[in-house]
Amino acid sequence: MAGNLFGKIITLKTFGESHGKGIGGILDGIPPGLEIDLDALQKKMDRRRPGQSGITTARSEPDKVELMSGIYNGQTTGMPIGLLIFNKDAKPADYENIKTVFRPSHADYTYSKKYGLRDPSGGGRSSARETALRVAASYFTDLLLEKHGVEIIAYVHSVKHLSLPPDFSIRDSSEVQENEVRCPDPALAAEMKAMIKEAKEEGDTLGGTIGCEVFNCPAGLGEPVFDKLQADLAKAMLSINACKGFEYGSGFQGTLLKGSEHNDEFTSNDDGEITTKTNFSGGIQGGISNGMPIYFKVAFKPVSTLQKKQESVDSEGQKTSLAVKGRHDPCVLPRAVPIVEAMTSLVIADHLLRNNVYTGDQSQT
Amino acid sequence: MAGNLFGKIITLKTFGESHGKGIGGILDGIPPGLEIDLDALQKKMDRRRPGQSGITTARSEPDKVELMSGIYNGQTTGMPIGLLIFNKDAKPADYENIKTVFRPSHADYTYSKKYGLRDPSGGGRSSARETALRVAASYFTDLLLEKHGVEIIAYVHSVKHLSLPPDFSIRDSSEVQENEVRCPDPALAAEMKAMIKEAKEEGDTLGGTIGCEVFNCPAGLGEPVFDKLQADLAKAMLSINACKGFEYGSGFQGTLLKGSEHNDEFTSNDDGEITTKTNFSGGIQGGISNGMPIYFKVAFKPVSTLQKKQESVDSEGQKTSLAVKGRHDPCVLPRAVPIVEAMTSLVIADHLLRNNVYTGDQSQT
């Protein structure tokens, strides 16, 4: 009810503030018998952790995840998995000067209005630090998805006006990893990196978009009416800090087509396997996956934390100005890539198990 | 779990197929003491019902809602409200010929894969007929919102390439109602209507976008982390049939701005009331409403039901072709306006009561 729980069968519940003792979570509903590799878990964490490159925040957090429970002899047991990350480089003192000032476009004002009090250090609970747990959780859902052959790839599609072609599609995750920006076009990535550096030097920030594609997703995932697969993906994405929009398949551009251009006609191969000739549907029809690749795009605003001086008001409503000292990312896009992948993994794995309710019963009888 | 329930405190659960006996729902969590006006309820239904104009489907359904429970002496009692609508103009025979053929970009194929069997008449449960109950439910949440002064206005922003200006904003709901297309610009509405009629004659269909604005929403609605207000709005919109995308505030366009251009600086008037100078945030910061207008845009694809001949396969995987006979809308946008408003109303009212959990306790002590 208080908004800290995600999922239905596979659920992630998180706690923790940006500059408190640490952050943690409980991942529940993971089936028993999955083999755990702690190095692989940490490698996933490293993709999101702060301080990983010159274009991310200077805060240095190893983000080492302690698995407190739910593992026995290197395997999941079906019990809830306690996730724990202690904060190592917290500096609450950096935020003393904004205790009573509302940073523009942050959660400072709304938290104060809602709760009457707030932890001002780095935004407290509203900080994107919480997303580390989503990435940790996705290590386990990825294990489950791998068993079913599902592969999820996200990448930076645009930073400000620098963009891949609108209809860009990826099929190989390898080169995405190679550059700091996580844009699969190396030349474009270099341009983006230069622009981000420049913004950083100006004390300014940049936004952009992330593309995400899901391959080999089995048909049948998603529920009719309210819990359509795209609805749960949209909620997952819009729950990420700084996210402003979501579109799947043909998206907003698809509104420019006629139905006769937009419909995905079915066809079949010699084995009777059914596919569609086009995929404007983005792999989802009637809220349920159809076996074709799922793809969607997510918009992220320029980061609100600026080192430039801005006008604002304090908690008494008096006008004032501020320049934020705290460390922060000049552009959230590169680090948002693993978060988008993580949330996608949580949604798809949850729906996989939701679908088992039916297939499980059919297989028993 | 099966996807037919929406909301947390105010919840709507629905049942029913397009060409079955009828559709119904249970609206729960509505506070006691709200005065009911059956004519006003029906008027709301009429905005969505089929057969209301020359550019909508020819199916004629009065969509008269029977309130089965939860009302006593003309007031809500706090008990669940049973909603019932009998289907009057169902023609299941129209769908005999597509019992074993999958209509392109419909749910026929995915339902068959997921459940092993399906009701083929008009798409059965996957039909947008179910959304009538969302509109009926919103009559009650609107009553609640009116008590708090909240007003929700949606309108057609574009049909195919015919579009209002990107930064269009409305402040008066009256003219929206006046034309069949529900576009607030009468001249543009006339163009849209002509284009829709032309598409209909060709057996083709059109898509477009809807804008929605929420005025006087109190600050403090929305929950941190996963149940951010924009996340619940996104899920609500993407749960509507044919919806392909959602963006709020500056949306996808906002990714082209720098942080220093995009941040909404706070200011205050002589009474110490706090507002923002700009509203790129779209009235939501850190997932919680800040008292400024909330606005967002929703994309709808061109309707999948075509009278034009299309290629497809049957349930055996054999290639075939089909031309659908069933009645349908050539463009879903005009009738989607009240549905977008309804889902917005359900989300805002639900979060209003979720917030009462805290304010209620503060007021008692």
Next chain:
Amino acid sequence: MAGNLFGKIITLKTFGESHGKGIGGILDGIPPGLEIDLDALQKKMDRRRPGQSGITTARSEPDKVELMSGIYNGQTTGMPIGLLIFNKDAKPADYENIKTVFRPSHADYTYSKKYGLRDPSGGGRSSARETALRVAASYFTDLLLEKHGVEIIAYVHSVKHLSLPPDFSIRDSSEVQENEVRCPDPALAAEMKAMIKEAKEEGDTLGGTIGCEVFNCPAGLGEPVFDKLQADLAKAMLSINACKGFEYGSGFQGTLLKGSEHNDEFTSNDDGEITTKTNFSGGIQGGISNGMPIYFKVAFKPVSTLQKKQESVDSEGQKTSLAVKGRHDPCVLPRAVPIVEAMTSLVIADHLLRNNVYTGDQSQT
């Protein structure tokens, strides 16, 4: 949140008041492909319906259930099943005189305190009339359980001081059905019937206990910690009107034994099949079924509706007296038997599908 929803995967949501237009519900999560027999459904309803014998209420309700959705060609489709029962013999006028008087031990006072207003006719929503929908829903869950060989039998164990032996166990459901009291001992049943008739003539009422046994329940149902199988059964039973207590296995009497007497030692047969020598555990260990029979007992208070004159107060707090005219049962036990079975069926079937989440995934890989 408002308390009208039961279950996690198989869910029942209900609406309706005792003397309103009717009652209804939505049963969701029922797997596709179950064959429906409307006569069998109605037969189940007849076991609970009012007016079925001389020792139940005189209100005559056929309780004919209309299936509004979720069925196609005589089979469940996996879609939500709309259940509808119109009230045929409602007499709201009978309750005019108690509009402002609180009947002792009824919900009149507490509903008034909670909601500020209430529907006084027959207790409105607080009436046991609502339980008809639980019985209707159990028709479908029973179909599912039958596929797995599960059988549920409840019976009247005691009425006031007239009781079966404490350790009574049943193995054949046939004779339970034969008498009006639904006590499996015909001689005792005759005594019970005479005592109930006498109480009815005096304008008084009687309570008692119901025993329930579940045979062939698969091992593995139930979840650790909070959703233990016995916890969900306890909640299910205590949600039935007039229920005052629940005990399973050795129950309250088991507290008189030592651990060495009470532990159920494991043994196995020549095929390596594991059972327990005794069954003080009542078929549940650590919250999870172990394959042995599940059994429990439920206490029901004497019905609160009396025709005898009683002291009370009115809504202004003024002392007054009343004698209730409405029709009612002198003893709820016989009609509670199918309700106890229904709630047991809903709990076991829900946990069966919850368990499929794991078994389903194991079977796929």
Next chain:
Amino acid sequence: MAGNLFGKIITLKTFGESHGKGIGGILDGIPPGLEIDLDALQKKMDRRRPGQSGITTARSEPDKVELMSGIYNGQTTGMPIGLLIFNKDAKPADYENIKTVFRPSHADYTYSKKYGLRDPSGGGRSSARETALRVAASYFTDLLLEKHGVEIIAYVHSVKHLSLPPDFSIRDSSEVQENEVRCPDPALAAEMKAMIKEAKEEGDTLGGTIGCEVFNCPAGLGEPVFDKLQADLAKAMLSINACKGFEYGSGFQGTLLKGSEHNDEFTSNDDGEITTKTNFSGGIQGGISNGMPIYFKVAFKPVSTLQKKQESVDSEGQKTSLAVKGRHDPCVLPRAVPIVEAMTSLVIADHLLRNNVYTGDQSQT
């Protein structure tokens, strides 16, 4: 879904095994602004912790709770509260010999059947060690209840055949605390203690009952139909390890009374305040609290862990025998008292906030 979450608005989610790294939980939904006293929290923990007296287990756990989040400047912030307890005296090696043997009346067998693998150390997740978190969580819900004047008192009502009078009621919590057994009658407590010691020496165990009373609970808590207050209390109690039964108000004994004897007639004082002359209802009518004291009784079986030799089978179904070496309580009753209080506190506080949904909205308008 996996059974590790309790509550609706105030929710507790827990993780952890008996002999793993530690146990933890997330308590969510606690309103902002409650003042925290860490000493008072620890004092509450000490009432449940192992090793506290000669009649409890010898395992020595300080059960020091670390509050990881949700507190700022000594106050709750409305954010989720991370609870963490490291295990200090875990001895997994003690359980090496029962890795493949099923202890009678434990969860060993059912966990193996359900999950295919299990952590055998002290029962892993099935251990009552998890209940430490329920007690920790109740520190916060008690703070909330104290604001409303609610007081919860539990005590040992019987151990085996040694029992307080059936109609015993308490009004002063002070003497309950004074003795190790937590029975409010000192002479009886001394007898109980002697009997428990004797059982311990024999390697045997004892069961009994706990009484619980709630004073000053406001009228209006509880929801109609499925989430009746007594239904949620029953589920809460039956979710505690070793619990076998629950009865509230007149309970099972109440079935021996006639309606005219059992009904609680209303009366009022000169100020128009309404009470009932008797309280067979146990403070709850129609599932909703009526302002009178709530009282109920809970049965606990004799502990299953015996040092006496018992017959059993191993995971291959081969017959064997075992005598458990692990430390354990000879009688769970004294330590169950704070657990019963904790679960009662969680249920009442949750329903208090659920009720705020309505009262909160009324107060705003």
